[in-house]
Amino acid sequence: MNDPFNAFIHVEKEPLNRGKPGPLSGMPLAHKDMFFRAGKVSNCGSKIRKGWVAPVTATVLERLDAAGALQLGTLNMSEFAYGPTGHNEHWGDCRNPWNPDYITGGSSSGSGAAVAARLVAGALGSDTGGSVRIPAAACGVTGLKTTWGRVSRHGAMALSHSLDTIGPLATSAEDCARILQVIAGFDARDSICSREPVGDYLSDRKTKVVASTAWIERHAEPEVAAAVLAAAKLLGATEAEAPDFDTLSAHCITVMSSEASAQHARWMRERPGDYSSAVRVRLEAGYAIPATTYLEALRLRGAWLERFCAQTLGSADVYLLPAMPCRVPTREQTGPKGGADMPRLLGEVTRLTRWVNYLGVPALVLPCGVDSRGLPIGLQLVARPFAEAALLAAGRAYQRDSDWHRRTPTT
C-alpha cells in the first residue's frame, strides 16, 4: 500500500473478512491501533505497549466482522490517545494528505489521514476530548463522536472512563451512519454501555438547527467563521445562546487528567522515561488535582447538561459551531519546537471539542470549506444525548446540498 502519510501502522497481507456477507460487506476499513483483536498486536501509539498482544477482541471489531466489513490493518494515533495534533515520537508523526506540513489532528490521526487519502472508506477512532472530530476537521472528512455509553468500549484502550467514546470517521455522514448502525447498542462487557434502543441512523427527518453567530464572528478566525456561517445559512440555523465553552472545557480537563493519570499510575511510577515528554507532562499534571476538585466537576456535570439542553438547544435538535475556531496549524507550530505560542494554539485546537465530552452528548464534524492555504475547515453539529439519528440526518441534508465532502487532497 502506498502510504506517504504514515497513516498505517500495520497492513494485513490479506484483508480480514473478504467475501463475507453483511450490511457492510466489502467496505474497506482500518482502525486506530487501540482496538484489540485477540492474538494481534495493539501498540496504542506508545513505546510502552509496543508489541503487546491483545487477549480479547473489541466488541466494535466483532460487530464489524459480523457485518462483513473488510479490515485492512491498524492506524497511527497519538501516544495512548493523549494528544490533539497527530504528533508521535515513537511511531512517527502522521501527515495531513492535504499538505504534509500541517497536522492531521489527533488523537485518531491515522484514521483522519487514511480516510482523507481514500486509503480506506472508513475507520474507527476514539474521542475523549475531540480525538475523532479534530482529525475529521483537519483532514476534511466526516467524523462522529457518539453519546457516552452508545458504543461499547470493551476491548478498546481506556484513557478517561467518564469521557471515552468510540465513533467512525468516513467520507460522508451516510457512511458514518452505516458504520454506527452496526457498532451501536448494549454490551454487558462495558459497564457504562447504555440499554437505550438503537435508532435508525439512515432515516431522513427534518431537524431544527441553532447557532451562536455573534460568538462565531467574535472568536473564530475570519475564514473559519465565513465557512461555518455559510453552512449555518444553508441549514437554516436560528440564534441560540452560546454555552460556557471555557468553563465546560476546564471541567473536561479536570476529569480527563485525573482519570488518565490514575489509569497510568503504575507505568508513571515504574517507567516514566518511556513516555514522550508531551504525554508525560500531561500525566504529571493529573496527580496534582485534588479528589474534591475531580468529584465536584463530575457532580456539576448533570446540571450543565440540563442547562445546555434547555438554554442552548431549547426546542431545536442541533447546535451548530466550528469544529475548531482556528485554521489547521502546522506540525512545527504545535510540535516540540513550537515555541511560546504553542500552548495557546493547542488550546484553540481543542477549545470547541472538549465541552462536548464533558456533557457526554454526540457531535458530528463535516467539511464545510477550504481555507486560503488549501486546508479544510470543519463544521460541528451537537445534539442531545442519544440523538445521533438527528445529527446524521442534518449531516446528510447538508451533504446533499454541498460538495465539500467529495473534495479530495491534491497533494
Add this chain to the structure above:
Amino acid sequence: MNSWNIEAIEAILSSQGIRLAPGRAAKIAAALNAGAVADPLRAVLELEADPTSYLLAMERCK
C-alpha cells in the same frame, strides 16, 4: 481557587511516587492555576448532587 506553587506540586507528586522531570513543577503549577475556573453553578449545586446524578440528567435530556 487553588494557587499552586512549585513546592506544593513537587510534594504532592512525590507523595504518590511520581518522579517529576526536571523543571516540570513550575510548568504544571502554571497550567493548573490557569485552568482554575469560577463555575457559576457551584453556588446552586444541591447537597444531594453526586457524580451519578449525571445519568438521571441524561435520561431527562434525551
